[in-house]
Amino acid sequence: MQELFSDRISDVPPSFIREILKVTQDPTIISFAGGLPSKELFPLEALKAATQKVFETGGTEVLQYSTTEGYLPLREYIARRYEEKMGLKVDPKNILITNGSQQGLDLLGKTLLNDGDDVILEAPGYLGAIQALSIYRPSFHPVEMDDAGMLIAPLTETLAQFGQTKLMYTVPNFQNPSGVSYSNERRRQVVEAVRNSRTLLIEDDPYGDIRFEGERSASFASMLPERTILLGSFSKTVVPSFRLGWIVAPDALLEKLIVAKQASDLHTNYFSQRVLYQYLCDNDLDEHIDRIIDVYGRQRQAMLEAIDREFPAGIHHTRPDGGMFLWATLPEGFIANDLLQLAIKDKVVFVPGDPFYVDGKAHNSLRLSFTTVDEATINTGIQRLGRAMRELLAG
């Protein structure tokens, strides 16, 4: 059967993370490896009430096939929220509801990428985007990040070298995996670098609302509206299992995305769109997000303090202002995978940086999630990890 498989499917990197998650089935292991939001924060009762209301007021229509674009009142809600929160004018007709923003990436690949097309990625970059876009066999050009976003010199160089670059993918707020947010200055520089190319900017923003401190920076969409595609999601703020995300795209592209969406799965689960919309009508989303911010913020703080206490000298790490992750970097010459082997023995796990790069190399960086572990567990886990680091560094 192997000889029947498409070339593209063999290009997709295997999900190393799935393997790590298997290890964490052991309940005595402390895991900073997960990428999941904390289920304790899901609004169970409110979603239950919304569901009952949808059954009672919607009738059998909520069980029928629906439109490919998605439920219009939900798209209108999303547009209103862009205006309120970011001063961004978005027409609901430019919004397509997707099965999580992961599907947005698949549809963008489908609609835009021919084999070998040039795509600029952050390094490290979001694994889900690497996987989704790999299917369409582009040439990836990773551009290194520092604590303020993509580095401008290599970005400019890459854009000059690959003048026909079609897409550039970014997570400008509390990036997965690094937790880095682009500074205002860096955003302006990125936009200047891209402005004179034909490159479309994908601005993936699943974490933007989960900000512990500081102010929201201007969105790429507000600075380069004609060439920015926005991806959003309710998975990190309300409910992941419903698989509800969206794409905001210019008219001509949205038309093609609808064709791709229809070919891919006709439309997104309509019942869940109705339930989520009902939830959003009957509840204060910001109040709910404040609860998430409170918990994740305290856990991030606990992790930062434990790191300052427990990690040996020479380990660099980010100090994210929001989101779900932080990123640590071992001194040069050390390999995060080696650290993982020592850490597993000491019953703590994380995701080594390798799958977030497209170069296939062994990296010295690692991702730590602070969402699903309470403060006491964070202290114990970081203590164990610090011990494993000292063991590694001591050789």
Add this chain to the structure above:
Amino acid sequence: MQELFSDRISDVPPSFIREILKVTQDPTIISFAGGLPSKELFPLEALKAATQKVFETGGTEVLQYSTTEGYLPLREYIARRYEEKMGLKVDPKNILITNGSQQGLDLLGKTLLNDGDDVILEAPGYLGAIQALSIYRPSFHPVEMDDAGMLIAPLTETLAQFGQTKLMYTVPNFQNPSGVSYSNERRRQVVEAVRNSRTLLIEDDPYGDIRFEGERSASFASMLPERTILLGSFSKTVVPSFRLGWIVAPDALLEKLIVAKQASDLHTNYFSQRVLYQYLCDNDLDEHIDRIIDVYGRQRQAMLEAIDREFPAGIHHTRPDGGMFLWATLPEGFIANDLLQLAIKDKVVFVPGDPFYVDGKAHNSLRLSFTTVDEATINTGIQRLGRAMRELLAG
């Protein structure tokens, strides 16, 4: 922006059906054009009860991210049902839950097709399959159907001519659009024709349970297990808006399909999987399907009787034993689209055959759906359509 679009997205045929459905917004128009199940038959109260139970017993876990493969008890249910209804042994680990069987087609295209790969299709064939597979730019080889399935002589010839044919797509029970079911004899002949090739057979069976008369024929999967991929769906029997379908595939292929599914949207809506499974535990699916069979069967009968009464001589039509559609063919030289223009004036619509073919030609055939129109409306609608046909034939 046009110059940025991928080659593949321009290959997807536009959905003519969407355009027709717009016409049918006018409530005085009788529509046989829809492809929807009747919403009056959806088990609203039972799904409402199942949903409450899932919230009460499942807790926040039902709102969390879940596995790419899908909810194991649901996959076990599907496997048991194959055994009970069709004597088919399927291991739950060979089942992947998808967003409707439309996504199954997308994942199969993703996993199997390189540009230009040969794919055999029924002519007429299912529009959703044409759209989904078009994305992966195969060479389609349509094989004509008669009232007992694909014709064997052209199938054998096509297989001989395109010896490397990768896929053959069939809907063997109550096909969409024609309503045709393969006879037992024809199934044996198809399997014999394919057996000595490397071709994988996609057996898409969304309607198989909705049988008004006769006995279920042997599945291709039972006759050629090592090379048949089964697609199934709950959209026609329980609830379309949940978008729940599945693929059954051999081990090596399923592994690749999981990679493709993860890249496409991580996993199918987990909450809806839990609700559907709860519904299946607490209700008798066959009893529910019997109600669908009763209603659709009576409407099919009304349509057949009205056709015998109202259609002019020289119009061939199928007599489906199940499903949702029948297929009428005008005498040669006439064009179904011309009939549609006359029919719209008389306030009745249907889908002309053209989108179900990949040859881009104007065809003389049309699809009539009998699911969402009651018997009295069927009589009026078929009377109007007969009148339009006589007008067309009179020139």
